[in-house]
Amino acid sequence: MYAVIKTGGKQYKVAENDVIQVERLQGEPGEVVAISDVLMIAGADKPVVGAPLVEGASVAAEVVEQTRGEKITVFKKKRRKKYRRTQGHRQLLTTLRITEILTDGKKPAKAKAALKADAKPKAEAKAETKPEETGKAKASPAKSATAKAAKDGGAEKKTASKAKAADKDTGEAK
Template identity: 65%
Template sequence: MFAVIKTGGKQYKVAANDLVRVEKLAGEAGDTVTFENVLMVGADADVTVGSPLVDGALVAGEVVEQFRDKKVIVFKKKRRQGYRRKNGHRQELTLVRITEILTGGAKPSGKKAAPKKAAPKKAEEAPAKAEEKAAPKAAEAPAAEFKDDIKLIGGVGPALEKKLAALGVTSLTQIAEWSKDEIERIDGELNFKGRIERDDWIGQAKDLIAGKPPRAKADQ
């Protein structure tokens, strides 16, 4: 049996146990979600088309994961006006496993999708990952003579310091702990075109925190 549902302004053809990526829905992993906008229900040659919805039809699913899609770059330009704008966008999505397709006004049974076989393995790996994350923090303890000044990073002067402060970045400690998403956000806001990774700001910040001298300009 299959159904065509509508959510987030888009239509999806689904069947039991299908994994579907839809625009973000409220809920956490393991929660049950229902789709009431069912446009079509079919089984083999027996197909029911709604007008616009199929009466008494309902599709139930289980939230598997909340995540963000790949980054999309939006660039705007006006000729001969010096106008250029570059922005990035990552759509928030929900991964849903379809559990039931119901008709005739039936209610969801609340059954959960079968757990993945890989789940126990992930549970065993969790302590090891936690230890790996804790290790770098212990090794990056600030030196006694540590001076938290972001202008010590090569290429960062007073003007750029003000721009970073406007984005909430005021210390080397923050830069040293940046995630990939934060690098992309700051790089996009300042239109750096990859400069942060190219000049290894995170590596420079960690060296400065450890008490190492600033890198020479020739190394940038």
């Protein structure tokens, strides 16, 4: 069975276990997202074409990763006018693995929801590593505080040397 879905202004022909890249969708890796814009469903029996969408149909997909596309160069030029503009662009993308094609208003299977539960410990593991990183960030200001103290000490030395120079100047003037 396959379906034609619409997301990000584009249409994709998908079947179960297909991996596709679409424009950025909200969701963390491991989460299950439902795409309700299904234009057509075809399989063993007669294809069902929506007008414009198939009623009660949706496609469940697991977010594999959030990524960025290849860089493209946008170049504008007007000849003989000394006008040139160059700009780069990288599209934000989401990689999806199609898990189910659902009809008649059904919801994703509970086994797929278990995938979502498995993703939570990974997120917690990431959260555990973040405090260590913030600890490193806290160590940096302490280093910068000692650096500031050293700079202040250097400033005192400069003012002391200036004071000695001033005493010499006044001594010579007498």
